[in-house]
Amino acid sequence: MEKFKAYVVREENDQIVHRLETIIQDKLSEGDTLVKVAYSSINYKDMLALEPKGGVIRHYPMIPGIDLAGTVISSESDDYQAGDAVLLTGYGLGTVHTGGLSEVARVPHEWLVKLPKGLELRDAMIYGTAGFTAALSIDALEHQGMTVEDQPEILVTGATGGVGSVAIQILHHLGYQNITATIRKDYQEEKARKFGATNIWDIRDLESNGRPLNKRQYKYVVDTVGGELTADILTKVDEYGSVAISGNAGGAKLETTVLPFILRGVNLLGINSVEISHEDRVRIWNKLATDWNVIDQLHHQEVTLEEFNQVTEELKAGKHLGRTIVKVNSEK
């Protein structure tokens, strides 16, 4: 494949412009493995990648797409043969290294995960970075003692977004029955309940009373929103409860006191899907393919490379629901 299509973000005359282009392999970042990309998925970071001050792209031009699933075209590593089905999330793909919104990607083989049995390439991107992050969050909470036997009170924030919606569906699938979802638009309640939420917290009425500790309400939290919401949640977490925090959709600043930590033993667990070890990637993807497999339930839509930008606009406007995958190679 000499020439191929890729979505390119450029800085031109102090403006950020982006469009579908025909490019050659030399325009791709370095790597020892070429992958024919079947699918990428659309994540919050991809929306930020198109923003002038989005803060995720370090140098232009860049091909966005923070994840991909496809087949190996060729590799200098003995670990991969032509035709192997692979997936890749994180490591700066689509931010510092040309990403998944390209018919061909060139990446270091160490970044790849072999597609686990039980998943198709398409499935891997229906989960995508968001689903992987949801699974990492639940895994972190289970390591802190969350079990189905205890039926603890669980809160999921950003519940109709990518990470939140997959998190609720995995929790529900595993048998957790006390799941509260945060929403902030009327139509989101029905969606969140359909995903498996049993209680709804409409955060439009969020008004901090300024107290460092409030009534204990949640034992475990999957938090994708951050900011003021996280600050409020920390005052309501039960003794020795844990908050797995992955996102900052609602703000990066966190103003809190030490009291939830020193008087209630609350744990704040950082979730970083970008830099996580290869061993953990394989372990989590295997869970997503087997015991935690909710692929049949995940609400998703499929778009073409040409339509990528329309979906990021929906994300920006807060009108996007669930997951969207991008079909990158038309012949697949």
Ligand SMILES: NC(=O)c1ccc[n+]([C@@H]2O[C@H](COP(=O)([O-])OP(=O)(O)OC[C@H]3O[C@@H](n4cnc5c(N)ncnc54)[C@H](OP(=O)(O)O)[C@@H]3O)[C@@H](O)[C@H]2O)c1
């Ligand atoms: N740590 C990691 O490795 C990692 C990996 C993936 C994602 N993330 C981060 O996780 C977050 C969620 O990602 P995503 O892909 O799930 O994004 P998404 O699909 O856009 O979902 C964002 C969710 O947050 C809600 N939200 C946005 N702004 C809010 C606000 N000001 N107050 C309350 N809720 C708000 C949205 O509600 P509306 O629909 O009402 O706007 C939506 O439910 C992002 O910050 C993303 O960067 C981190």
